[in-house]
Amino acid sequence: MRIVIVGGVAAGMSAASRAMRQNPEADVVVYERGEYISYGACGLPYVLGGDVDSFGDLIARTPDQMRARGIGVRLRHEVTGVDAGASTITVVDHASGRSAVEPYDKLLIATGVSAIRPDWAQTELGGVHVLRDIPDGQAIEASLQKAKRAVIVGGGYIGLELAETLHCRGLSVVVVEKGPEVAGRMLDRDYQRRVRAELEGNGVEIRCGTTVESLTGKGGHVTGVQTDHGLIRADVVIVAVGVRPNVGLARAAGARIGKTGAVAVNIRQETSVEGVYSAGDNTESTHRVTRRRVHIPLGLTANRMGRVAGVNMAGGDATFPGVVGSSIFKTFALGAARTGLTQSEADALGLKAVSVDVSSTDHAGYYATAKPIYVRLTAERVTGRLLGAQLVCNNHESVKRVDVIAALLHGRGKVQDLFEMDLSYAPPFSGVWDVLLVAADRLSREIGKKQE
Amino acid sequence: MRIVIVGGVAAGMSAASRAMRQNPEADVVVYERGEYISYGACGLPYVLGGDVDSFGDLIARTPDQMRARGIGVRLRHEVTGVDAGASTITVVDHASGRSAVEPYDKLLIATGVSAIRPDWAQTELGGVHVLRDIPDGQAIEASLQKAKRAVIVGGGYIGLELAETLHCRGLSVVVVEKGPEVAGRMLDRDYQRRVRAELEGNGVEIRCGTTVESLTGKGGHVTGVQTDHGLIRADVVIVAVGVRPNVGLARAAGARIGKTGAVAVNIRQETSVEGVYSAGDNTESTHRVTRRRVHIPLGLTANRMGRVAGVNMAGGDATFPGVVGSSIFKTFALGAARTGLTQSEADALGLKAVSVDVSSTDHAGYYATAKPIYVRLTAERVTGRLLGAQLVCNNHESVKRVDVIAALLHGRGKVQDLFEMDLSYAPPFSGVWDVLLVAADRLSREIGKKQE
Numbered sequence: 039m040r041i042v043i044v045g046g047v048a049a050g051m052s053a054a055s056r057a058m059r060q061n062p063e064a065d066v067v068v069y070e071r072g073e074y075i076s077y078g079a080c081g082l083p084y085v086l087g088g089d090v091d092s093f094g095d096l097i098a099r100t101p102d103q104m105r106a107r108g109i110g111v112r113l114r115h116e117v118t119g120v121d122a123g124a125s126t127i128t129v130v131d132h133a134s135g136r137s138a139v140e141p142y143d144k145l146l147i148a149t150g151v152s153a154i155r156p157d158w159a160q161t162e163l164g165g166v167h168v169l170r171d172i173p174d175g176q177a178i179e180a181s182l183q184k185a186k187r188a189v190i191v192g193g194g195y196i197g198l199e200l201a202e203t204l205h206c207r208g209l210s211v212v213v214v215e216k217g218p219e220v221a222g223r224m225l226d227r228d229y230q231r232r233v234r235a236e237l238e239g240n241g242v243e244i245r246c247g248t249t250v251e252s253l254t255g256k257g258g259h260v261t262g263v264q265t266d267h268g269l270i271r272a273d274v275v276i277v278a279v280g281v282r283p284n285v286g287l288a289r290a291a292g293a294r295i296g297k298t299g300a301v302a303v304n305i306r307q308e309t310s311v312e313g314v315y316s317a318g319d320n321t322e323s324t325h326r327v328t329r330r331r332v333h334i335p336l337g338l339t340a341n342r343m344g345r346v347a348g349v350n351m352a353g354g355d356a357t358f359p360g361v362v363g364s365s366i367f368k369t370f371a372l373g374a375a376r377t378g379l380t381q382s383e384a385d386a387l388g389l390k391a392v393s394v395d396v397s398s399t400d401h402a403g404y405y406a407t408a409k410p411i412y413v414r415l416t417a418e419r420v421t422g423r424l425l426g427a428q429l430v431c432n433n434h435e436s437v438k439r440v441d442v443i444a445a446l447l448h449g450r451g452k453v454q455d456l457f458e459m460d461l462s463y464a465p466p467f468s469g470v471w472d473v474l475l476v477a478a479d480r481l482s483r484e485i486g487k488k489q490e
Numbered sequence: 491m492r493i494v495i496v497g498g499v500a501a502g503m504s505a506a507s508r509a510m511r512q513n514p515e516a517d518v519v520v521y522e523r524g525e526y527i528s529y530g531a532c533g534l535p536y537v538l539g540g541d542v543d544s545f546g547d548l549i550a551r552t553p554d555q556m557r558a559r560g561i562g563v564r565l566r567h568e569v570t571g572v573d574a575g576a577s578t579i580t581v582v583d584h585a586s587g588r589s590a591v592e593p594y595d596k597l598l599i600a601t602g603v604s605a606i607r608p609d610w611a612q613t614e615l616g617g618v619h620v621l622r623d624i625p626d627g628q629a630i631e632a633s634l635q636k637a638k639r640a641v642i643v644g645g646g647y648i649g650l651e652l653a654e655t656l657h658c659r660g661l662s663v664v665v666v667e668k669g670p671e672v673a674g675r676m677l678d679r680d681y682q683r684r685v686r687a688e689l690e691g692n693g694v695e696i697r698c699g700t701t702v703e704s705l706t707g708k709g710g711h712v713t714g715v716q717t718d719h720g721l722i723r724a725d726v727v728i729v730a731v732g733v734r735p736n737v738g739l740a741r742a743a744g745a746r747i748g749k750t751g752a753v754a755v756n757i758r759q760e761t762s763v764e765g766v767y768s769a770g771d772n773t774e775s776t777h778r779v780t781r782r783r784v785h786i787p788l789g790l791t792a793n794r795m796g797r798v799a800g801v802n803m804a805g806g807d808a809t810f811p812g813v814v815g816s817s818i819f820k821t822f823a824l825g826a827a828r829t830g831l832t833q834s835e836a837d838a839l840g841l842k843a844v845s846v847d848v849s850s851t852d853h854a855g856y857y858a859t860a861k862p863i864y865v866r867l868t869a870e871r872v873t874g875r876l877l878g879a880q881l882v883c884n885n886h887e888s889v890k891r892v893d894v895i896a897a898l899l900h901g902r903g904k905v906q907d908l909f910e911m912d913l914s915y916a917p918p919f920s921g922v923w924d925v926l927l928v929a930a931d932r933l934s935r936e937i938g939k940k941q942e
Binding site for chain 2: 040048078080081082084088089090091096195254326336338339341359360361362363364365366367368373375377402404405406407414433434435436437438439440441442444445446447448449451458459460461462463464465467468470471472475
């Protein structure tokens with residue numbers, strides 16, 4: 039059995055490993071158009087910041103390690119076409135320039151996402167970058183050697199992680215965001231503001247409601263960003279305005295693309311085309327809270343989908359249970375996390391949701407390292423079912439307790455279930471009533487009040 | 491309606507506040523034999539260590555603040571008797587020495603625990619202490635002024651918290667433990683050893699399997715601890731060998747004492763005697779994993795029980811859902827946490843349990859601040875139901891993720907449920923597969939293997 043995997047990062051390599059474990063007799067081949075496989079793309083900002091020594095440290099397994107497990111790895115091989123009827127792919131070897139047609143029994147499309155480059159960013163100017171893969175990171179590293187002023191376009195989590203990184207390397211940093219606030223897709227407005235305050239408090243300039251119109255350059259290098267609110271000088275510009283799923287190949291195979299714009303699959307990661315699977319950032323998943331299809335490209339999800347696809351392609355039977363919308367990031371000392379739905383997302387879906395905002399301390403209030411922690415907890419008004427939570431704290435790790443809410447969302451838990459949890463307590467870890475319990479108590483009273 | 495509460499710390503004051511909120515017309519009186527109410531006893535080691543500025547910082551609410559809410563507070567008033575037939579108590583005012591008989595409609599016994607003082611510790615020698623309340627803490631503080639050598643008798647979490655504290659204050663510290671390892675009641679053997687290694691690595695001497703026989707003294711002050719393995723010199727000795735529930739008053743009221751030695755109650759915190767409630771460290775609770783009655787005196791549990799008792803005494807209807815056995819502590823950089831059952835506890839109960847041990851990193855392996863984290867995950871072999879987890883890590887806060895397991899135990903979740911959790915991921919917070927997910931994956935394979 040020949041299992042062909044297109045894309046060798048998170049989903050692709052997880053699938054390859056799993057398929058091999060499931061069926062050691064299978065012929066598993068991974069085609070990767072780039073030069074690296076199996077790396078932690080989420081770590082890229084931290085190499086630039088120095089928290090990780092080198093880009094090489096992000097690589098979990100080398101091609102030789104994969105080959106030693108019997109997995110074929112072809113670097114700089116781009117799969118440019120699929121004939122699902124004939125069960126073949128067309129592959130171009132970028133080293134030789136030659137293309138070939140190869141057969142498959144099962145095909146996995148794990149082509150990931152590409153960073154969006156708006157028209158103004160389609161430029162030959164030096165010093166203008168996106169950050170998706172290791173070569174992008176290396177190019178930014180080279181640009182930073184002489185740079186003094188950075189503009190980051192886009193106030194999502196990658197932009198905000200980079201803002202810390204570049205500021206801590208001594209650059210002056212301006213974040214330009216089109217929307218009214220930073221972290222716009224992740225948090226409700228009040229919590230977005232807390233994130234912005236952390237960045238501004240550390241000396242990063244944030245310009246929201248600002249649209250980039252063009253770039254200025256001199257001698258082939260970028261010199262500034264022209265916005266609808268004036269020119270911002272810059273030696274280096276990072277474009278972090280979002281990503282777009284790479285669905286060309288899936289489309290060529292005849293696979294259905296979902297309304298989200300990503301590849302539609304069933305719970306076994308099968309596309310609408312027999313024998314063709316899709317996994318990773320290019321693929322939709324099911325949101326367990328709303329039961330809708332969503333496109334939330336994140337590392338853990340990609341790995342999970344890859345495992346499921348790998349098992350199934352090799353003859354096993356695995357299913358992907360979907361996501362609850364958990365995400366987390368750090369910028370400077372601040373951690374921000376969310377799971378489930380924000381109040382604004384719930385509103386947009388027409389759910390009758392109610393939220394409470396609680397501020398407490400992450401450790402016992404009297405304990406030396408305690409910092410304020412802010413939690414918004416959201417539930418369905420009539421049923422009391424938990425819908426989501428948002429957390430912000432200046433001890434970044436303290437927001438990882440969002441996972442308790444994620445656990446409850448999986449079981450469609452209620453506010454009262456959260457309140458009854460026997461959470462661990464000692465002063466260096468939390469208050470006697472962990473902030474999550476305080477929020478649950480407050481929210482259950484709020485729900486009770488409205489029902490009376 | 492007259493609600494009388496005996497004991498003004500965690501359970502008692504929670505009950506008083508809740509009763510008042512439930513029924514603002516009620517006459518709520520708290521009798522506290524000591525001089526302080528409403529303080530965080532769990533914070534005592536941290537005042538001695540300097541992480542908390544003063545003992546006063548541990549006080550959540552003063553008697554005046556409680557009185558301003560309409561709650562009567564009588565300090566240095568000891569309730570010495572109960573006549574449940576007549577619905578009266580006998581109270582001694584330690585200021586005047588006078589005693590009085592007072593009526594009640596509802597009575598709450600929240601008398602807590604006392605530190606055990608073995609025979610050898612029944613001494614008049616100066617420098618010998620237990621640590622249960624603020625005066626104990628103040629006495630230790632006074633003893634520490636001139637002390638150079640400390641012996642802590644008992645390697646439970648209070649002893650180990652104090653070991654860090656006293657070592658960091660410059661004392662040489664020896665921990666003497668009768669059992670074969672430290673943290674004996676909390677963790678399985680391998681995890682106990684990791685805790686000991688942390689203490690020893692920091693210069694604390696640990697002597698396990700060592701029994702104290704007597705104390706030596708000179709000029710009225712302790713000079714050493716005589717053990718079955720020789721004499722250990724000491725200027726200060728802290729006795730932290732455990733606690734015993736204060737059940738004398740409950741017994742006098744005719745209330746049933748459970749097999750655990752603590753007061754037996756139903757889910758409304760009612761004792762076997764009409765109109766008499768019990769809450770807090772002197773009281774049993776139900777373990778949700780084993781469905782047995784247990785006595786696990788901890789701060790959150792005490793607060794919860796107090797709330798439930800307060801609501802019910804004032805005419806409301808609340809129930810206490812029980813515990814899952816979560817606890818957590820820090821010593822030096824190390825955090826240790828557990829929830830549910832350890833493998834040895836499961837074995838002792840005759841459960842067919844299986845555990846896996848996983849070591850990973852708390853943050854992404856390549857991230858600068860990542861430390862090894864060790865997890866033991868335990869499940870019922872046949873059903874795959876989760877039974878418990880133990881975590882140890884040298885970034886102490888990273889073990890707070892034990893709460894995810896606690897959340898699952900409440901819902902009697904399975905290993906597969908844990909594996910499917912959409913836990914939050916970014917490199918400064920965890921690996922892409924959080925160590926809990928890695929453990930769940932490993933354990934589900936282990937269970938599958940044995941079933942084949």
